[in-house]
Amino acid sequence: MGPSGFSRIKAVEKFFIQSYASGYYEFMALIFRTIIMFLIGLETDFPYLMRNIRPASIIACGSSLACTFFAAAVTFLVFQETASRGSSFMMSLMIIITLANAASPNVVRVAADLKFSTSETGRLAISSSLIADAYAVFLLFILSEYKSTSIAKWIFFFFLYFIIVGIVIVINMYLANWLNRRNRNQKYLRNAEICVLLAILYVAAMALEHFGFSSIIASFLIGSMFPRGGKAARTLLIKLTYPIHNFIFPIYFGNHGFRANVTKLKNLRNFMVFCILILSSIGGKIVGTLAACFHLKIPYREGVLLAFMMNLKGHVDMLALTIGLTDDLVLSQNFYDVMIATIIVNTLVWGPIVAFMVRRESDIIGYRQIYFESQNPESELRILACVHSPRPVATMLGLVAASRGPRDVPITPYLMHLVELPGKKKTNLMYNQKEEDELSDEDDYGGNDVVEINDAVDMFTSETGLLVHQIKAVSPFSRMHADICNNAEDIRASIVVLPFHKHQRIDGKLENGKQGIRTTNQKVLRHVPCSVAILIDRGLTAGSLNPSGSDSLQHIAILFFGGPDDREALGFSKRLGMDHHVNLTIIRFLPASSRGQIAGVNIAHKTDDVLMAISNDEVEKETDNAILTEFHNRYVVTGQVGYVEKVVESGAETASALRDMAEMYSLFIVGKDGRGHSVLTTGMSDWEEFPELGKVGDFLASPEFDISGSVLVVQQYRPSKFDDDDDDDKQ
Known part of the structure; x- marks a missing residue:
């Protein structure tokens, strides 16, 4: 619609480009611009910014300083070729701002649209x-106050800012707390x-x-x-996110494009x-x-993508x-x-290039799952806890608090409220908006659960100072x-x-809930692109895993039978052992003899299949021993974690040992599947009711196992099972 396009038509130009229109556009x-930057600040991962202030500052300084030198080098040529009059220093300053600036709203929008804003590179x-x-804003201040020769005035305005x-x-802090x-x-x-x-925001912005x-x-x-x-x-997040990302962003950047006149580039100079x-x-x-x-x-x-x-x-x-045009600098x-044409064309060109690079470099910035068994426990933990009602929220938050470890270990918890959407109401959800102070009909789903979960x-x-990001899915x-x-x-x-x-x-x-919850869990176990755990909330754990960060000591046990899921559970538990409020004990179950290590293998199988099972079992056993040796040397020897071995001969003895503790x-933490058919769990599957919990997890959840503690059943990420199952979707 700008002078490069339809505004070249006199009728359109007369409507859009009038003598008084520029003031309205500004x-x-x-x-x-004010509301966009406010939302960016509200959405910014401030703990990450503080943790990574050094690398972010080095990258920003490197790119800005290099652009400053490049801008200073080309200023004289640009001044001559555009037949400019006035201050060449001011022109240099404007070129520096143009080249050095990295438009954060554009960066945020591109990163969000390409879905890598939560990656290390995106953040x-x-x-x-x-x-x-x-x-760039600091240079902009110099540009705007260039005609003011009083140093005292500069200092005064700087402090006034x-x-x-x-x-x-300060007003927002007190007002927000009062409103809460x-x-x-x-x-x-x-x-x-x-x-x-x-x-309040706009009054401050207008004053500045x-x-x-x-x-x-x-x-x-x-x-x-x-x-x-x-x-x-x-x-604020709910009210602002949708209109800003879907309406204000396009209009704001469309306004910039509206001002560009690329027809000026027909001139060779x-x-x-x-x-x-x-x-x-x-x-x-x-x-x-x-x-x-x-x-x-x-x-x-x-580095190229960052550039x-x-x-x-x-x-x-x-x-x-x-400012330069208004003040005749x-x-x-x-x-x-x-x-202006340079700015607009630059963004139009490099936006698609960035999108192409992100798709091409998906192997380095894509979602890469790192197994807990090989992950550094001091690396960032991003945990997605799901709830269908307020009942398990306290236990979920208690688990988050226990997983936090030392204060300097980064953790980003998300709480996802899952609400069932009845099929008959699906068509009404999109367009029905409530009047005045109510949000959309979507917020009715879940009833008063939202209030309890929010509280x-x-x-x-x-109480903990740990920010929990909330998500709602209907x-x-x-x-x-x-x-x-x-x-x-x-x-x-x-x-x-x-x-x-x-x-x-x-x-x-334990009382049965909706069958749909169980079906959802089973599908997530097959399709989720990361490790997954099912939490059996016994209720009393909500008090024992206290999310308030009290000084009470929590006793947590890891039940280790062997296999990738148990190793994943052990890797996740490292973070719990780093918390001085947690008394962590690893309990390893060992067979009394090597006989029957692969008991239960069908004798009708071919000899090669049996030998393959034996070979795989030996590899798993060596991997288990290597992981446990490293864990023992790092945590048990130093006294951070307790270690106990239980020698059993059958699944019945395993069940008896579990009852004794x-x-x-x-809280009991165990892997979903052990190391195949093992003498340690022989017979336990005879009464298995919930296969999604594995043999040991199913026993811990059974009525026969009368405990007050909760159970966390962990499954390691399995890429081979991530493909969609058409049969599931038909259920």
Whole structure:
């Protein structure tokens, strides 16, 4: 619709491009820019940014400084070729801002659309772009205050900037906490309360703009420092995410494209300047970013992708050109036309290139599952805990708290509320919106469960300081497993924890829940792209695995029989052993003799098959011993974890040994499947009721095993079983 397209038609030009229209467009851009940066701050993984401030700063500085040198080198040529008049220093500053800037909203949007915003590369690109934005905004302040020669005025405005931002942050903290305490039975804040919070943001943004500052970084800081726990932040995310990502983002960047006039590039001189600026921009980003990545030992291909992400434009640079044009810092309309065309074309070209690279480099930035048995326990843990009702929430959060380990070990927990969608109401869900302060009909599904779950999460966050990201999925049981698997892939989960379909009654017995929950668990076990666990909540564990972080000592046992699932359970348990509130004991079950190690193999099988089973069993046994030896030397010898061996001759003795320790532990962790047919579990499958729990897990969940502690059954990621099963979808 801009001057490059339909606005070349007189009627369209008269409608869109009028003498007073530019002021409206600028005001609209300010409104959109403020709310976009506020949401980016609200969504930013601030703990990650703080943990990785050094590499993000090095990448941002490398790319920005290289672009600064490139910009300074081409300024004289651009000044001459565009026949500009005025300050060449100001032109240099505008070119530096244009080349060095990495438009964080563009980076966030591209990373989110290509589904790698939760990857290490994506988060590093977003963090680096935010720091590069800060550098560009600082230069923008110099540009806007260039005509002011008073140093005292500069210092005054500099302090005024931080005073305004600080006051708004403090007001938001007190106001958000007050709103969270007010009307506890409400799921979300009212529209009027949301308007008050946004009004404070816009008053601050307008005040900063009035004093000659850009509100970009201020809006981001206000959003990033907004209290994350409680209804206030939750409601803002729900209310803002959809309209901003689906309406405001396209309109905001469409406004930039509307201002571009690529027809100016038909002039040979202008086209030459355009090419020089494009090459300087990508050259500076590649040279600076790759140099920083070489210093940080980041692989070359990831470095190139980071350079291209950092080269996205269309944010602070547009403000710089607007200020230069308004204040007549450089007297050349030709220069501004070429610069705007450069910014727009640059973003239009490099966006698809980034998308192509992401798809091509999926092996390095795609979702890669690392087994817990080989994973460093001090690496980031991304856990997706699923609940169908408020009942298991306390136990799930207790497990999250126990998995946290030392305070410096990163953990990103997600709580997914799964709500059944009856088939007959599916057609009404999309278009039926409630009036005034109510959200869509989707929020009715689950009844008051939402309030109870939110209260439990808010209390957990306030007591532990650990932010829990909440997700809600409303779907029929036949498709619920797809929602879980898709979300696990989107957030790059390390493990998914599912609730058992039975729940504990007051008398201690387990009561059957909906069959659809069990069916969902079975499908997730086959299709999920990561490790998965089923939590059998015995109720009393909610008090023993205290999510509040009290000083009470929790006793947890790992039952080790051998095999990949038990090794995965052992690897996950390393994190629990690092918590000084957890007394972790590994209990290894060993056969009394080597006889019957592969008991149960069908004697009708061919001899080669039996020999193959024996060979595989020996390999598994060696792997088990190697993992246990490493675990023993690192954790048992140092006294962090206890170690006990139980020698048994049959499944009956195993069951008896498990009964003897029934009241000793608040949580039992075991792998789903042991090492094939083993004498340790012989006969236990005769009364197996729930195959999805494995032999030992099924016994621990049976009425015969009367315990008060919960049970966590872990299954290692199995790529061969990730393919969709058509039969499942037909159920």
